[in-house]
Amino acid sequence: xxxxxxxxxxxxxxxxxxxxxxxxxxxxxxxxxxxxxxxxxxxxxxxxxxxxxxxxxxxxxxxxxxxxxxxxxxxxxxxxxxxxxxxxxxxxxxxxxxxxxxxxxxxxxxxxxxxxxxxxxxxxxxxxxxxxxxxxxxxxxxxxxxxxxxxxxxxxxxxxxxxxxxxxxxxxxxxx
Amino acid sequence: xxxxxxxxxxxxxxxxxxxxxxxxxxxxxxxxxxxxxxxxxxxxxxxxxxxxxxxxxxxxxxxxxxxxxxxxxxxxxxxxxxxxxxxxxxxxxxxxxxxxxxxxxxxxxxxxxxxxxxxxxxxxxxxxxxxxxxxxxxxxxxxxxxxxxxxxxxxxxxxxxxxxxxxxxxxxxxxx
DNA sequence: CCATCCATGTAAGGAGTTACATGATTGG
DNA sequence: CCAATCATGTAACTCCTTACATGGATGG
Numbered sequence: 001x002x003x004x005x006x007x008x009x010x011x012x013x014x015x016x017x018x019x020x021x022x023x024x025x026x027x028x029x030x031x032x033x034x035x036x037x038x039x040x041x042x043x044x045x046x047x048x049x050x051x052x053x054x055x056x057x058x059x060x061x062x063x064x065x066x067x068x069x070x071x072x073x074x075x076x077x078x079x080x081x082x083x084x085x086x087x088x089x090x091x092x093x094x095x096x097x098x099x100x101x102x103x104x105x106x107x108x109x110x111x112x113x114x115x116x117x118x119x120x121x122x123x124x125x126x127x128x129x130x131x132x133x134x135x136x137x138x139x140x141x142x143x144x145x146x147x148x149x150x151x152x153x154x155x156x157x158x159x160x161x162x163x164x165x166x167x168x169x170x171x172x173x174x175x176x
Numbered sequence: 177x178x179x180x181x182x183x184x185x186x187x188x189x190x191x192x193x194x195x196x197x198x199x200x201x202x203x204x205x206x207x208x209x210x211x212x213x214x215x216x217x218x219x220x221x222x223x224x225x226x227x228x229x230x231x232x233x234x235x236x237x238x239x240x241x242x243x244x245x246x247x248x249x250x251x252x253x254x255x256x257x258x259x260x261x262x263x264x265x266x267x268x269x270x271x272x273x274x275x276x277x278x279x280x281x282x283x284x285x286x287x288x289x290x291x292x293x294x295x296x297x298x299x300x301x302x303x304x305x306x307x308x309x310x311x312x313x314x315x316x317x318x319x320x321x322x323x324x325x326x327x328x329x330x331x332x333x334x335x336x337x338x339x340x341x342x343x344x345x346x347x348x349x350x351x352x
Numbered sequence: 353c354c355a356t357c358c359a360t361g362t363a364a365g366g367a368g369t370t371a372c373a374t375g376a377t378t379g380g
Numbered sequence: 381c382c383a384a385t386c387a388t389g390t391a392a393c394t395c396c397t398t399a400c401a402t403g404g405a406t407g408g
Contacts, residue, residue, distance in 0.1 A: 007395085023359050035314075035330045043396065045361055068359060068404075103333075109326040117326070138211075150285040150293070154211045157279075157344055164336045172329060183367085199387050219368065221389055244376075244387060 006104065007039055007047050012056065012074065012082040013108040019060050019073035022048050036103050048072060056081055089119040096127045111176075118176055121169045128166045135159050182280065183215055183223050188232060188250065188258040189284040195236050195249035198224050212279050224248060232257055265295040272303045287352075294352055297345045304342045311335050 014025055022044045029038045048070075051057045056078035060071040074082070086105055088094055102124045109117045139155045142148055190201055198220050205214045224246075227233045232254035236247040250258070262281055264270055278300045285293045315331045318324055 005394095021359075022361090032327065035311075035327070035334050040397070041360075042362080042398085045359095049361095070360080103330055106326040106330055110323045111325050112323075135211075147286045147288075149287050150282040151208065151211070153344075153348060154279055154282055157341060158211055160340045160344060161337045164340050165333060168329075168333055168336060181366095197387075198389090216369070217388075218370085218390080221387095225389095246388080 004101070006037070006100075007043055008051065008056075009082065009085050009104065010037065010039070011044070011047060011051065012078055013086075015057060015072060015074045016079065016082060016108070019071050021069055021071055032107075036100075036107075051078070086113075087116055089123045090116060095123065096130070097123045098127065099124075102127075114176060118173065121173050121176075125166060125169050125173070128162050128169070132159065132162050132166070135162065180277070182213070182276075183219055184227065184232075185258065185261050185280065186213065186215070187220070187223060187227065188254055189262075191233060191248060191250045192255070192258060192284070195247050197245055197247055208283075212276075212283075227254070262289075263292055265299045266292060271299065272306070273299045274303065275300075278303075290352060294349065297349050297352075301342060301345050301349070304338050304345070308335065308338050308342070311338065 010029075011025060014020070014028055022041065025044055025048075026039075026041055029044075048057070052059070052072070054077075055075055057072045058075050060073050086108060088101070088105065089097065097120070102120065105116075105120055109120065111117070135155055135158055139152070139159065142152045142155060145151075186205075187201060190196070190204055198217065201220055201224075202215070202217055205220075224233070228235070228248070230253075231251055233248045234251050236249050262284060264277070264281065265273065273296070278296065281292075281296055285296065287293070311331055311334055315328070315335065318328045318331060321327075
């Protein structure tokens with residue numbers, strides 16, 4: 001999942017819930033991770049310092065005077081930056097969304113942001129349909145190569161995963 | 177998919193089919209990629225030179241005398257290295273297999289290697305059962321947090337994907 | 353007092369992306 | 381002759397992992 005500042009937005013997203021330390025962020029990654037993502041301290045701490053430098057986050061003044069704990073909170077700029085990123089599915093020039101971009105945003109959406117949530121699900125639905133068509137084509141080609149049995153199984157797996165995704169997002173969209 | 181020499185084994189795996197150039201390898205990656213993986217020239221060419229250095233591959237003597245084409249073939253060492261990697265699911269000390277390691281090996285398995293294929297599917301089946309149990313637990317926790325609706329959907333997606341995988345591998349195992 | 357958890361980092365290196373650079377061959 | 385394809389690479393940069401380094405606070 002390279003090349004899109006994933007970590008930056010994950011951290012900003014977590015800080016929208018409440019101010020916290022790098023250590024807290026790591027705890028949440030480890031607890032909520034299994035679904036799709038995690039990061040070690042060696043990525044988190046330097047990233048926090050970069051975000052501080054860019055003034056997307058700031059240090060909460062500590063009551064405990066001689067503690068090394070650094071509690072971070074979002075700045076106005078940080079909140080805006082995160083919300084702009086989250087609203088991607090609402091921008092008219094974007095019509096497709098890969099699984100990673102989709103999941104990452106979905107993670108931070110609740111029923112309060114119903115319009116973003118709907119746009120996100122609809123966009124993913126569109127992309128899934130295209131991906132399914134491509135996979136059907138690949139499957140029809142690979143069946144002529146019995147020596148590539150493993151690859152055929154992979155395509156079947158991808159097909160059944162995407163079909164079940166499409167079904168799930170459609171049914172969720174209906175309930176919104 | 178870091179830290180496991182993926183590219184090395186992908187290249188060795190493709191070269192078991194027939195000798196080819198870096199350019200050919202890239203073509204195949206682009207054609208067979210969509211399912212899970214690809215690599216740009218800037219990764220392929222340096223990797224080929226590393227494999228040449230390690231004597232896992234060698235240059236095929238060219239008939240065309242003044243061509244810049246470099247056709248690579250597996251050496252005995254390269255073939256052995258690849259087969260050892262492919263046989264991982266047969267090794268008794270390994271009992272679990274994540275999706276990436278599973279898919280990567282499955283890609284190169286045909287019905288000729290029925291014993292490896294069976295062991296691979298069985299091992300993935302075991303791992304899937306554990307992953308499903310974890311996800312069920314996470315789902316039961318997240319339902320108490322309606323503000324994390326997006327995360328709940330992600331867990332549901334993962335659950336339905338893994339359930340459909342489990343069903344698929346079970347039915348394929350029955351047919352082998 | 354000692355283990356575990358809390359807490360913050362640096363260093364080294366591998367993996368992956370994007371951009372750049374170059375030139376031969378093939379087919380219309 | 382010109383465009384597309386074949387063909388091989390380097391450079392710079394970001395992303396990610398593993399290992400290392402340090403020390404305070406808490407609870408049994």
